[in-house]
Amino acid sequence: MNNKDNQNMITTKIEGTDFTYDKDTHYERDGHIYCKTCNERIDGKAIPMLNKSMIIRTACKCVRDRQEQEKQREKLLKQDRLRQNCFISKNQIAYTFENADENTDKDIIKKARNYVKHFDEMRKDNVGIDERIDLEKIVEVKMQIEELYKALATLTKEERELIEAIFYKEKSLRSIGRKEKVSHQVIIKRRDRILEKLRRCCCKTIKKSF
Numbered sequence: 001m002n003n004k005d006n007q008n009m010i011t012t013k014i015e016g017t018d019f020t021y022d023k024d025t026h027y028e029r030d031g032h033i034y035c036k037t038c039n040e041r042i043d044g045k046a047i048p049m050l051n052k053s054m055i056i057r058t059a060c061k062c063v064r065d066r067q068e069q070e071k072q073r074e075k076l077l078k079q080d081r082l083r084q085n086c087f088i089s090k091n092q093i094a095y096t097f098e099n100a101d102e103n104t105d106k107d108i109i110k111k112a113r114n115y116v117k118h119f120d121e122m123r124k125d126n127v128g129i130d131e132r133i134d135l136e137k138i139v140e141v142k143m144q145i146e147e148l149y150k151a152l153a154t155l156t157k158e159e160r161e162l163i164e165a166i167f168y169k170e171k172s173l174r175s176i177g178r179k180e181k182v183s184h185q186v187i188i189k190r191r192d193r194i195l196e197k198l199r200r201c202c203c204k205t206i207k208k209s210f
Helices: 003-008 062-085 106-117 119-124 135-152 157-168 172-181 184-205
Strands: 009-014 017-022 026-029 032-035 043-049 052-057
Touching: 003 009, 009 032, 017 026, 017 052, 106 119, 135 184, 157 172, 157 184, 172 184
Parallel strands: none
Antiparallel strands: 009 017, 026 032, 043 052
């Protein structure tokens, strides 16, 4: 820090604790320090440290925006390095979905777009890109599973117990009927009503994303 920087720095007291700030970029008001650009407060709570208090400096919107811009810049640089390392010619580096050759298989382009769109999900599930993989179907099935869990949560305790007995514990309808002292036909009707309830619930919420 040079002499000019030192001259700009001011130390004040906040809740009895020293806090230093740059008078060119920040100002003091009502016992706190604010950014001159976004007017967000930069002094946080005082915390005990080594037998004395210290004010934690928080990032204002200006700082957060700069950090996000730097993060995006690093991301673009990383992408550029990957392109340079992965592709042989400059023409390949410039390839995008938008400028794909008109002779390129449209189905492959569609699958590649979907793969990129759902890349985080594909990576999580360890699914590689392959023109034989129907990515739309994968995502649709995942959505159906999620909605099924939501639908199951709408069932009553008795309904959930019956579904669990039939489909998870694989108990026969007759054994369930004997336990509940009803005929297996009654259990069949209960099961069908519950399945119809689940079907209606899922159909209301599942929408195609492609």
